[in-house]
Amino acid sequence: MTAVILIAGAVILLLVSWRFDRERTKESLRLAKAQFLGIAVQIGAILALVGLVLAIIPEGYIRSLLGGPSVALSTLFGAAIGTVTILPAFVAFPLAASLIERGAHVVSVAAFITTLTMVGFATLPIEIRYFGKRFALLRNGASFLAALLIALGMVTLL
Amino acid sequence: MKELLGKNRLMVFTLLAYALVFALAPPLFWDALENTWMYVREMLEILPAVFVLTGLITVWVPPRVIIDNFGGSSGLRGKLISVLIGSVSAGPIYAAFPFTHSLLHKGASLANVVIMISAWAVVKLPMLIVESRFLGIHFTAVRFLFTVPAILAIGAMVGARTSREGVMAVGPVDESPVDTHGYLREVLTGVNCGACGYASCSEFARALHRGDADIDECNLADEETKEKVRHMLRIG
Numbered sequence: 351m352t353a354v355i356l357i358a359g360a361v362i363l364l365l366v367s368w369r370f371d372r373e374r375t376k377e378s379l380r381l382a383k384a385q386f387l388g389i390a391v392q393i394g395a396i397l398a399l400v401g402l403v404l405a406i407i408p409e410g411y412i413r414s415l416l417g418g419p420s421v422a423l424s425t426l427f428g429a430a431i432g433t434v435t436i437l438p439a440f441v442a443f444p445l446a447a448s449l450i451e452r453g454a455h456v457v458s459v460a461a462f463i464t465t466l467t468m469v470g471f472a473t474l475p476i477e478i479r480y481f482g483k484r485f486a487l488l489r490n491g492a493s494f495l496a497a498l499l500i501a502l503g504m505v506t507l508l
Numbered sequence: 509m510k511e512l513l514g515k516n517r518l519m520v521f522t523l524l525a526y527a528l529v530f531a532l533a534p535p536l537f538w539d540a541l542e543n544t545w546m547y548v549r550e551m552l553e554i555l556p557a558v559f560v561l562t563g564l565i566t567v568w569v570p571p572r573v574i575i576d577n578f579g580g581s582s583g584l585r586g587k588l589i590s591v592l593i594g595s596v597s598a599g600p601i602y603a604a605f606p607f608t609h610s611l612l613h614k615g616a617s618l619a620n621v622v623i624m625i626s627a628w629a630v631v632k633l634p635m636l637i638v639e640s641r642f643l644g645i646h647f648t649a650v651r652f653l654f655t656v657p658a659i660l661a662i663g664a665m666v667g668a669r670t671s672r673e674g675v676m677a678v679g680p681v682d683e684s685p686v687d688t689h690g691y692l693r694e695v696l697t698g699v700n701c702g703a704c705g706y707a708s709c710s711e712f713a714r715a716l717h718r719g720d721a722d723i724d725e726c727n728l729a730d731e732e733t734k735e736k737v738r739h740m741l742r743i744g
Contacts, residue, residue: 353550356554359557360561378563381567382560383559392518392519395519396518397544397548397551401541401544402525402529404543444642456647460647463639470602473605476602480605480606481605481609484669484674492662496662504647
């Protein structure tokens with residue numbers, strides 16, 4: 351649904367731009383194409399690698415890590431697993447719900463979702479390419495800690 | 509050749525891993541392909557549109573607008589706009605990098621770039637609806653309540669600990685190892701459009717410095733940028 355809105359928005363703006371200035375519009379399309387081709391292979395490789403890793407690790411194993419006897423340890427695992435995986439949101443939330451249903455701790459799942467979306471170990475090479483190592487490591491490190499704090503905060507309110 | 513391999517190193521590695529799994533455990537291979545197809549479909553839905561928008565911003569939005577709204581002195585308003593832009597966006601986090609990268613090079617502050625990336629990742633409004641459907645409104649609301657301040661804090665922290673120059677020096681803006689004329693390169697748009705006849709903005713910056721090129725050959729620089737470049741060439 352968001353994708354539809356995004357694509358529609360891009361098309362509409364493109365048409366508006368075309369009405370005002372064809373040359374600039376062509377220029378922008380050329381930039382878009384060059385950027386896309388420049389990064390597509392790398393992103394494709396990362397996606398394929400994550401797809402492979404997730405196929406090899408069974409879901410039951412993840413569940414047992416997130417629902418272990420120690421909540422604190424499970425939360426750390428949750429944050430760690432979220433860090434190394436990427437999942438589209440429409441897959442992540444049903445998965446999270448099923449994890450809780452089958453015994454994972456709510457807090458661990460919260461940490462999992464937060465790092466899943468905000469921290470990207472898999473996408474780190476892409477981030478480094480655009481912003482450099484220092485920026486990428488700092489941002490991901492800070493986000494990881496924040497995810498743990500958010501999970502911790504949620505314990506008090508849930 | 510080496511460069512070509514370097515860029516595709518990850519892809520080569522991935523293909524080898526797939527070949528190995530195919531040989532050892534064929535069912536896993538098909539599972540993996542199915543996963544990957546799901547990701548690739550998402551990427552193809554989102555990424556072209558994001559790049560089109562990025563391209564449009566590059567050619568249409570003057571740096572002034574970005575600096576005023578997202579620059580170092582944009583204050584709380586700039587931070588809130590950054591959260592908002594991130595939250596109405598679509599797609600996985602890696603789609604945020606090229607987009608925010610172009611804003612950075614137009615004058616957005618590092619803190620706001622980080623805020624936008626983080627908000628893009630975790631506070632997406634449509635995603636909140638999905639989240640509350642599966643995990644309950646209470647879970648979602650509490651997580652949201654903690655996440656927004658956390659994002660602002662992360663932005664401030666990363667912004668304070670990285671330098672603009674350092675971050676701008678990397679990236680697809682310039683992949684050449686020689687960085688002699690950082691300033692010139694920095695004020696150019698950094699999109700390497702090639703319209704000036706040089707392969708990259710960095711090449712063009714070098715030619716400018718040597719006196720071989722004129723800033724008017726750049727299609728993307730606005731008057732303000734051109735003035736900056738002329739000034740730099742006069743004093744440098």
